[in-house]
Every structure is written in C-alpha cells, then in structure tokens.
Amino acid sequence: MGGQAQDRPAVIGGGVMGSAIAAMALGHGVPVTLVEIDGEAVELAKGRVAQQLRHGRLMGAFPDVAEGELTATTDLSAAKDATAVIEAIIEDDKVKATVLGELAALVAPGTPLITNTSGIPVDELAEAVERPADLLATHFMNPAYLIRTVEVVRGPRTGQSTLDAVLGLLERLSRKPIVVGDSPGFVTSRLLHPMINDAARLVEEGTASVEAVDELMQGCLGHPTGPLRTADLIGLDNLADALRALAERTGDPRHAPCALLQSKVADGHLGRKTGRGFYEYGKVF
C-alpha cells in the first residue's frame, strides 16, 4: 500500500481541506509540495499537516510506511514538475479560475489538474484553463485522511486519460473514488447542504434544539454525527458559501443559507475550526 515512487502531487492551498489532503498523501509515503499564499500561511499549514498526520496515525488511517516529505512554499512554480496538481483554495469560482489558469500554464500538458470543490461545476472552471481535458474535480470529505470515499466529478470536457490517472492516484492512496457527472453541488453537496440548511431552520424556528435534531438523525436515521455537527465540521462559512452558490446555480431560493446560519458566520462562530459553531469545541485543529 502507498503511492508509487513517481507520485509527486502538489497541493495548492493549505487550509483545512488542502492540509488534510496533503496529510493523507504524506501518510501514504508520498512526497507533497504544498503551496500557500504567504509565509504565515505556510507555517500554519505545516502545523496543521503535522497535527493531521498525528490524527491519522492515531486512527490507523495510514499504512506502515515512512511518511513522505513535505515541501511547503509560497512559490507556485514549485508545482511545475508535479505529477498531479490539487487546487484546494477557497470555494470561490473566480479565484479558483484564476489559480487554475496559472497552474495550467505552468505544468506539462497531460498533468491532471484537480480542483477540490464541494460544488462548483467543473465545466465552468474549464473555461479558465488551456486544456480542459486535463481538468476534473474531486470532493474530498473532511477529514480527507480518514474518509476513504471520494466524489470524483468528470466534466463534459474531461479526458479519459485524466480520469484514469486521477483514479489510479486515489486508489494508490487507499481512497475509494466514485465518479459522477457535472452538476451544481454534484451528488453529496446537492443532498447534504440543503438538509443541513433545513436542520438549522428547524432550530431557528424553535421546533427543536440543536441536540434534538442531531440525536434524531443519528438515532432514527443512522446519520453518523447529525447534520448540525457535520455542519460544524464542514465550517459554517464554507457551508454558507456553498449554499449561496447552489441557490444561484439551481435558481431555488430555498437553498440560500438560512438566517441562523448567516448570523453564526457573521459572529465568527464558524464551527470546529474556531472552537464554536452549533456546538462548543476544544481547539485542536
């Protein structure tokens, strides 16, 4: 188990998702180049990756191999010789398009360009790259090093060789990729995010407490954590952004983030990453 000797992925963005994807690869013995925007962000990302590697080890998520070497830098050109590039920056279509355009111009033709997104259609982003056949999307769940199943999104212009290369990489990293077509929110976000929004509305309306919603969904319907604890793990700001994007692209106003979600974001209560969201947390990650 573990990556092949030639795997040298680059991860662009060392936030919660980017660092977790990097940790997942490093834990499988694969060297990773991680690019962040400035020195402070590089240091934060390195600390996050180190902690996520420990978490993965604790949970038995990695094979018994030496960790890959992490190269963390602010220099985007460090991704030039990567065997695959995973863009995991903020969930903003314009910013993603800009970065993907720069990456497409940097790497060799045929290098898979992977945008990690919870719901921005691949074909929208494909407009920004020189070779749309090299682009596809993944939607890793958080934490990426613990959740093996990965949603892989093939756009209408994604090439077969790109898809095959990405599936091969994911399988070498012990992931279970599930390929779906291109659509706003793909499958998982299209189903999960509106449900979380409705769960928050039920709390907002006074129908049920946060705990009651989650306990019912866990105990009656087998949801692993309950929708509101899941929201805290996703990050309420990310969730609100994704819901806005879903509302815009589907034209369904019910997908717009509810008032309670918006107020928590405005108050800086973004979930587990800030220590408070629908629940209170200790600060570890």
Added chain:
Amino acid sequence: MNDVSTTATPARTPAAVTREIREFLTGRIKQDVPVDQDLFRTGLVSSMFAMELVVFLEQTYGIAIVGPDLKLDNFRTVEGMTALVGRLLDE
C-alpha cells in the same frame, strides 16, 4: 534532618489523573463515564474528539504521546489513559 522539600509539586497519583480525565470528559460529553467504559464503542467519543483527548493529556501532564503510543487503544478507556500517563511520567 531529612532533606524533604515542602514546596515540590505533589506527585500525580493514578487516582488524581483518573479524576482529572473524568472531569475533562464530563465537561465535554456532559455525562460521567465509568473508568472501564469503551468511549469509542459506545459512541461517546468521535474520531475528532480522540485527538482532543491526546492534546489534553499532553498539555495537562507535559508529556509527548508519539510513535507506538499514538494508537486508539490507549485512549479507549479512562483507566487506559491513566496507565499511559503514568508510564510516560515515569519515563
């Protein structure tokens, strides 16, 4: 005269460590847990909270939990964590 310091920090007895871990758990999961209860099997503790437990023990007792000690079985029960802390404090 015996050369015994009266200002040294009291030794962390297993009973004290057990009490402190249980207090931490009670504060976070809002219920008291028997020392031999499997926190993961009973669903009281998630994989994310498991890492918080590791950090809590490291910071509270000034220990580093690394290598083969960093495995879930060491954190399944309060008594298991007490034993781990005791061993690492003795090293």
